[in-house]
Amino acid sequence: MSSIIELSQKAIKDAVKEGRLVISVYGLGWMGLPTAILFAEAGAKVIGVDIDPRVIELIGHGESPIEEPALTVMLKKYLNSRINVTSDLRKAASESDVMILVVPTNVDEGKKPDYLSLEKTAKEIGLQMKKGSLIVLESTVGPGVTEDVVKRTLEANSGLKAGIDFCLVYSPIRAMAGKTLHDIRVYPRIIGGIDKKSLDVASALLECVVSGGMVKVKDIQTAEATKIFENIYRDVNIALVNELAIFCETVGIDFKEAKDAANTQPYCHLHEPGVGVGGHCIPVNPYFLVDVAEKAGVDLKLIKTARKINDLMPEHTLQLVTTALKSCKKRIKRARITVLGISYRSNVKEAKNSPSREIIKKLIEHGARVSVYDPYFTVDEIKNMGYSSAESFEKTVEGSDCVLIAVNHDAFKQLKLENITRLLRKPACIIDGCRIFNPKEVMEKNILYYGIGLGHDA
Ligand SMILES: NC(=O)c1ccc[n+]([C@@H]2O[C@H](COP(=O)([O-])OP(=O)(O)OC[C@H]3O[C@@H](n4cnc5c(N)ncnc54)[C@H](O)[C@@H]3O)[C@@H](O)[C@H]2O)c1
Secondary structure, rough: OOOOHHOOOOHHHHHHHHHOOOEEEEEOOOOHHHHHHHHHHHHHHHEOOOOOOHHHHHHHHOOOOOOOHHHHHHHHHHHHHHHHOOOOHHHHHHHOOOEEEEOOOOOOOOOOOOHHHHHHHHHHHHHHHOOOOEEEEEEOOOOOHHHHHHHHHHHHHHHHHEOOOOOEEEEEEEEEOOOOOHHHOOOOOOEEEEEEHHHHHHHHHOOOOOOOOEOOOOOOOHHHHHHHHHHHHHHHHHHHHHHHHHHHHHOOOHHHHHHHHOOOHHHHHHHOOOOOOOOOOOOOOHHHHHHHHHHOOOOOHHHHHHHHHHHHHHHHHHHHHHHHHHOOOOOOOEEEEEEEEEOOOOOOOOOOOHHHHHHHHHHHHHOOOEEEEEEOHHHHHHHHHEEEEOOOHHHOOOOEEEEOOOOOHHHHHHHHHHHOOOOOOOEEEEEEOOOOOHHHHHHHHHEEEEEEOOOOOO
């Protein structure tokens, strides 16, 4: 078969369907494993590549290291027929027509971008890649990184030239952890290429798994910027409502009521405030842009301020807990506090950069005795994170002075107020970071109720 970059768009789609294309996916995490499985489902021969032997072992036995509905069933269906896994980065490159990079990108303690995994992967691929390959970078990076880091490393190690000997595109994943299969399939896909041929070849390939259509942008830098802009849009809007919520708490307005009323204006889309912003993307990716902007002499004041505001929400939540306990004539030291929710957001089994963890750390530093309950994690999993927990919701909450609702899981929204209040040691308080309960109903049960954005007189 000719190399993929010589094929027509139709021929690429046929080759995928008929299992004549070999696609390596580098990085089998929250984004990479679903990506690999979707290409297997489309018919391609897929090599899943990961440097973590535990990940390779699990997937090799048909077990998914991440929790996503349908993923394990699909993995088991295609494993050893259409999907094989390896930790040999170079061998996978030597056997592949396409290499998709979905390795982690992060920031260090000083909030500077860390693209080392990306550089390492590009080097290993470069040492073995064939002429005529297609490289698709999907990890989130700052504008310029695909060309400065990936292209440069690939060319230096392969002796090949992007745009002549191989095709190169950047196409960010816009999915949310826990629903990646759905999001990849359905959301429009942004793509920017080193040249028109790269764009056309990669679009044809991605169309085999994406039904939401391609959004072809002018160049790679634009594609890199879009993903970060999306994350910054969320971060800044969440910071805005967090700031307004704190204002409302101080002056006695119920932010929730004011927000719902304000949002009846068609141009007003106030978000939900909360105890902080976690996950893989939003607390990290704005710094990728800040770094590029600083090098270009641009000070992204609003974006940096938004990060600061959102990072201060765990401290603000601690203050709410302290105030609430004081109102119950209790001190935080030795108080028994149950934190509901350890995930970084609702309805997902993932605690990466979870604000709950930051809050718990602060509570423990202040001498509180903290227990954690989260329906997405087993007791052992919570204990392995270093927290105390019990077999059931009731056992965890029983005898607590205070409950902090930190995550908006659907299961928590189903909780009956009576089932919490009867378990608490009176006088007791509920701090509701997600505003699940009606303040009046809680107060009627002689439980003090504090919430993010709930003015004390409201
Ligand atoms: N998780 C999300 O919600 C999300 C959403 C959109 C985009 N992204 C982006 O996707 C990329 C991957 O994120 P993720 O959440 O899937 O990461 P993850 O931490 O879940 O998984 C990354 C995997 O890559 C492996 N790995 C690390 N270095 C490697 C290397 N050099 N070669 C091969 N494998 C390597 C790790 O062992 C791990 O299994 C990041 O750039 C992230 O910003 C993540």
